[in-house]
Structures are given as C-alpha cells and as structure tokens.
Amino acid sequence: MSYCVIPGCFNPPNQDSALFCHSCGSKLLLKERYRPLKPIGYGGFGRTFLAVDENMPSQPHCVIKQLFLQTQNGLVLKKAVQMFHQEAEHLEQLGQHQQIPTLLAHFEQNRQLYLVQEWIEGETLEQELQQVGVFSETQIGELLQGLLPVLQFIHDRQVIHRDIKPSNIIRRQSDRLPVLIDFGVAKLISGTALLHTGTVVGTAEYTAPEQSKGKALPASDLYSLGVTCIHLLTNTPPRDLFDIIDNRWAWREHLPGNTRLSDRLAQILDQLSETTLRKRYQSADDALQAVVKLSPILKRGISPLAGTNFSVNHWQRTAAKSEAENWTSAVGVDYQYLQNFLATGKWQQADEETRRVMCQALGKPLSSYLHSGEISQLPCKDLWIIDQLWLKYSQGRFGFTVQKQIYENTAGEEYWIFCDCVGWPTHQPHFLDAVMMFSWQAPVGHLPSRRWAGGFSWWRHATAMAEKLKQCGIG
Known part of the structure; x- marks a missing residue:
C-alpha cells in the first residue's frame, strides 16, 4: 500500500499504483519516483x-x-x-x-x-539485545573492531556523529557488519539549534559530559560507543549503571553471573567511557589498536599485530598513496575484475580472482598452483597492486602484508601457529572453500586464502611470500 506523507493527512489505505492520496489529494510519489x-x-x-x-x-x-x-x-x-x-x-x-x-x-x-x-536490511543492536540477550566479550570485541574504523573515517572528515547508541547501529543481514545510521541532520537544522549556539544533539544517557554542555569532540563519539558496549553487556539502562556519588560507571556489578570478561577489555571500556576527557581515548585509531591486541579470534594469546606499526591510519595512508600511484601492471594484467569484486564485498570471487591474476602475472594457466619457488618470480609491481587492493577495500583487515606481519610476529613458531592466528586449517583440504570465511567476520589476515599454494612443500608459501614482500619493499 502507498502511504501519504503530508503532515495532518488522515492517511487512509492507498492502492500500490495510486498516484494521489484518497484523503487529501496530494501526490503520493516524492520526486516522481x-x-x-x-x-x-x-x-x-x-x-x-x-x-x-x-x-x-x-x-x-x-x-x-x-x-x-x-x-x-x-x-x-x-x-x-x-x-x-x-x-x-x-x-x-x-x-x-x-x-x-x-x-x-x-x-x-x-x-x-x-x-x-x-535501506539497510537487518536489526538494530537494541533489537538484537532484546531478542537474543546480552553480548559476549567476543561480540563486543567484534563490534569495536567493526565500528572504530567507521568513526575514524567520519572524524577524519571533520564529522562527529553525536548520537551513537544501540538503536542507531544496524547489523546488516547480508554480511553481519555494523552499519552506523542517523547522523542527526534533523536536529542540527531544527529551529532550536539554529537559534541557540551549542545546542545539544544526542541521547542524554549516552552523551559525553562535554557534549551535554554543547562542545562535541571526536572523543565524545568514543564515549557514546563505550556506553553502548556496557549497555549491551549488561542489558541495563545506562542511567542505572552510573554511580553519581563517585562520578563513575559501575557497570561491572550489573554483568550477568555467567559473563566472562577479560580485564583488558574491561579497561578498554573504562577508558572509552571515561567522564574526564583527558583520560579518554583521543582517537578511534588509538582505541582500535588497543582492541586489536586482544582480538578474540587469536588463540593461545598470540596477537597477530603486536609489535607492528599496523593501524587504521596506516592502511588509510597506504590506500591514499595507492590512489595516487599508477596501478598499471608490469606485465599487462587487468585488475579491474579484482577491484570490482573487492569494492562490492564479493570476497570469495575476489579470492578466486587473486589466484587468476597471480597465475597470469607469471604466465601460467589461470587455474594453476604456484610452488613456493615461483613466488620469488612475481613482478613486484603486480604483487603491490594486489596487496593494495585488498588493503583498501578491507580497510586494512586483509592482504598479503597483513599476513606477513602476522607471520613475522609468530617467528620461530610452527606453521600451524600462523594458521591458528589467521583461522586457516593446518592441513590442505580438498575443498578449501568449505573451511574458509568469506566475510568481514573472518579473522584478521584470513584473506586472501592460500588456494594458489601447491607442490610438495605447499606450507612454505608463507615464508616465501614474506621474503618476496620484503625483497620488493612492500609492507
């Protein structure tokens, strides 16, 4: 049925194909479409x-x-x-x-x-909380890893959201990624906001102290995100989590009895929701680096990026440099398909295309396997292009240089330790796709896969790729 948006209209049911409202006679289509x-x-x-x-x-x-x-x-x-x-x-x-x-x-x-x-098809985190219950530590870690790069993106463009809360975050059904909605444009252009300097935009329970006084900063969004997380962990309204006597969040007392929460994540949430501005994280990038080190995807306590300079700013700077460089293959390979697959989030197709372009760059049949010794023959320019495309469209989550950093951080360990970190099987299954995750929820460094690695010593591909990247000065 068609709905009439004219304020004050009685809004009777209008047929799907109706052009005018039966009640007020106004046009039903906006902008004729x-x-x-x-x-x-x-x-x-x-x-x-x-x-x-x-x-x-x-x-x-x-x-x-x-x-x-x-x-x-x-x-x-x-x-x-x-x-x-x-x-x-x-x-x-x-x-x-x-x-x-x-x-x-x-x-x-x-x-x-x-x-x-x-239109983002999915449910808000508030709806998810009510339907499924409190979030786990893993879910909170994934949420922070999913949203902090988005906040860094908007803050780099001098935009502050001002109203981050569970009902303004939708978990998209197609890829389970958190999507940030409702940037409060209506409030910013309301008559009240125009007439009064420092008008507060936001929801009181989630609003940082400085924002409630009319001074919103990037760190104000981090505060709201921190409060959002403790609400999702406790299913308790934020107003009931704050101790006004001691002027602090007392959320730990409201955790369900079966909730297991590491001290490190608790400290991160405390610093995100710190009422004193100078004690809070000052940028989303700072908070993200802290979160990455405790990523729940990493087993045996190994952090893939610990001791490296990997950060949101790193991949953003690298991506910006890539845009300015000449992305022309050294040997005539066309990377348009790979770029299109990555840009549209078609990770499995992008993974298959990565194998194809690597084979093409070496002059091999497109469905061939690459032996460890052949990796050294890849043109540096083409390897760089492939890596930059993965980095750019995964926001630094996937790529050969990410895998290289993880591999180097597990130096001296067995190959299975590296596989454990990136979420790969330690054996070579006949159908690799069946055990791979082609989504944003995959572990850091999970993609591109090793579908191209072959030969009797296929497991040496990680060493060979790390050496080749180092030789080419990549990453």
Missing part, C-alpha cells in the same frame, strides 16, 4: 518511512526522512534550508563508506525537506 510504503520512525524532528524507488527496474527499498522545521521565522527557515543542503553534502561524502547508508537524494517538496537513503 519514491513511493512511501509505511512509517518506520517518528520523533520531534521528523518522520522516517520505508519506501521503494519506482524509477529503478528492481524497485529497491529505500528510506525517506522527512524533516520538521518548527519555526515560522523567515530568516531561520532560509538558514535551515541552507544548512540542510550543506549537511546533505556531508552525508553524500560519508555514504562512500560501506558501513554508512548511501545518500540517494535530498530535496524540498510541498514545503518539506526530504532525505532519501539506502
């Missing part, structure tokens, strides 16, 4: 609707946000519209990150302001 289906959210600053884009052959779902302007002041209205378009430009830039909804359109219609964004 977006058909609202039903309301999915309502607040003092606007309403949110599930819709379909009828201009696209597949008629994909999308989200329409209708923003309320609670003022009749002409100057304020003019300023609000101006800010609306400015904030929309920010959203368009942020939507380039795969864990932030893409902005599809922004416009004015019937004296209302509208944003149209990508």
Whole structure:
C-alpha cells in the first residue's frame, strides 16, 4: 500500500499504483519516483518511512526522512534550508563508506525537506539485545573492531556523529557488519539549534559530559560507543549503571553471573567511557589498536599485530598513496575484475580472482598452483597492486602484508601457529572453500586464502611470500 506523507493527512489505505492520496489529494510519489510504503520512525524532528524507488527496474527499498522545521521565522527557515543542503553534502561524502547508508537524494517538496537513503536490511543492536540477550566479550570485541574504523573515517572528515547508541547501529543481514545510521541532520537544522549556539544533539544517557554542555569532540563519539558496549553487556539502562556519588560507571556489578570478561577489555571500556576527557581515548585509531591486541579470534594469546606499526591510519595512508600511484601492471594484467569484486564485498570471487591474476602475472594457466619457488618470480609491481587492493577495500583487515606481519610476529613458531592466528586449517583440504570465511567476520589476515599454494612443500608459501614482500619493499 502507498502511504501519504503530508503532515495532518488522515492517511487512509492507498492502492500500490495510486498516484494521489484518497484523503487529501496530494501526490503520493516524492520526486516522481519514491513511493512511501509505511512509517518506520517518528520523533520531534521528523518522520522516517520505508519506501521503494519506482524509477529503478528492481524497485529497491529505500528510506525517506522527512524533516520538521518548527519555526515560522523567515530568516531561520532560509538558514535551515541552507544548512540542510550543506549537511546533505556531508552525508553524500560519508555514504562512500560501506558501513554508512548511501545518500540517494535530498530535496524540498510541498514545503518539506526530504532525505532519501539506502535501506539497510537487518536489526538494530537494541533489537538484537532484546531478542537474543546480552553480548559476549567476543561480540563486543567484534563490534569495536567493526565500528572504530567507521568513526575514524567520519572524524577524519571533520564529522562527529553525536548520537551513537544501540538503536542507531544496524547489523546488516547480508554480511553481519555494523552499519552506523542517523547522523542527526534533523536536529542540527531544527529551529532550536539554529537559534541557540551549542545546542545539544544526542541521547542524554549516552552523551559525553562535554557534549551535554554543547562542545562535541571526536572523543565524545568514543564515549557514546563505550556506553553502548556496557549497555549491551549488561542489558541495563545506562542511567542505572552510573554511580553519581563517585562520578563513575559501575557497570561491572550489573554483568550477568555467567559473563566472562577479560580485564583488558574491561579497561578498554573504562577508558572509552571515561567522564574526564583527558583520560579518554583521543582517537578511534588509538582505541582500535588497543582492541586489536586482544582480538578474540587469536588463540593461545598470540596477537597477530603486536609489535607492528599496523593501524587504521596506516592502511588509510597506504590506500591514499595507492590512489595516487599508477596501478598499471608490469606485465599487462587487468585488475579491474579484482577491484570490482573487492569494492562490492564479493570476497570469495575476489579470492578466486587473486589466484587468476597471480597465475597470469607469471604466465601460467589461470587455474594453476604456484610452488613456493615461483613466488620469488612475481613482478613486484603486480604483487603491490594486489596487496593494495585488498588493503583498501578491507580497510586494512586483509592482504598479503597483513599476513606477513602476522607471520613475522609468530617467528620461530610452527606453521600451524600462523594458521591458528589467521583461522586457516593446518592441513590442505580438498575443498578449501568449505573451511574458509568469506566475510568481514573472518579473522584478521584470513584473506586472501592460500588456494594458489601447491607442490610438495605447499606450507612454505608463507615464508616465501614474506621474503618476496620484503625483497620488493612492500609492507
């Protein structure tokens, strides 16, 4: 059924193909293409609707946000519209990150302001908490590893979210990645915010002290993320977790009896939610490096990146350098397919394509195996391109140089220790894909796989690849 978004309309059921509302006579389609289906959210600053884009052959779902302007002041209205378009430009830039909804359109219609964004199919963490129960240490670690790079991304672009909480994080159904939604544009352009400097945007229970006083900083988002985590660990409202007498979070007392939590993760959550700004993590990158060292995917207490300079900033700088370099193969290999697979998160296809381009670079049949001795013959430029593509589109999670760092950090250990760290089998199964994880939830360094490694001494591939990367000055 079609839903009429005109404020005050009686909103009777309208047929799927109706063009005008039976009640008020207004056009049902926005911008002659977006058909609202039903309301999915309502607040003092606007309403949110599930819709379909009828201009696209597949008629994909999308989200329409209708923003309320609670003022009749002409100057304020003019300023609000101006800010609306400015904030929309920010959203368009942020939507380039795969864990932030893409902005599809922004416009004015019937004296209302509208944003149209990508529909993220999945459940919010608040819904997940209510349906499944409290989060484990592993889940919290994965959440931090999944969201901190997103925060670093927006902070690097001088944007502060200001309203991080479980209901503003959706676990996307397709890849189980956390997606950050609702950047509070409606609140930023409301009449109140325009008339008062330092207007607070956010949800009180999750808002950092400095933000509640009108001064939001990147560290304010980290505070909100920390409070979000302790709420997910305890299923207790944040207001009941804070000790106002001692001015501290007393969340440990509210952990379920069967919850096992390492001291190190507890310390990280304490530092994220520290009320004193100077004692808190100052950047998402700082917090991420602390989280990576206790990654729950690592067994036997081995941290794959301990003692290395690996960080979010490292891969971002490397990716930026890659963009500026000439990505032309030294031997005529076309990397467009690999780039497309990685850019769209098709990890298994990208893994298969990696084997294909490596064989092509060596002049071998495309489904061949590479012996350890052949790795030294790979052109450095092509190996660099492959690695940079994996680093760029995995945000530094996957790639040959990541595997090299993990391998070097387990120096002197058996090959199975390295496999243990990256989540690989220690034997060579006939169907390798059956034991691989082709998703963002895979361990750090899990991809690309060793599907290309062959010969009687196939397990020597890690040593050979590390030596080749070092010889080429890569990583």
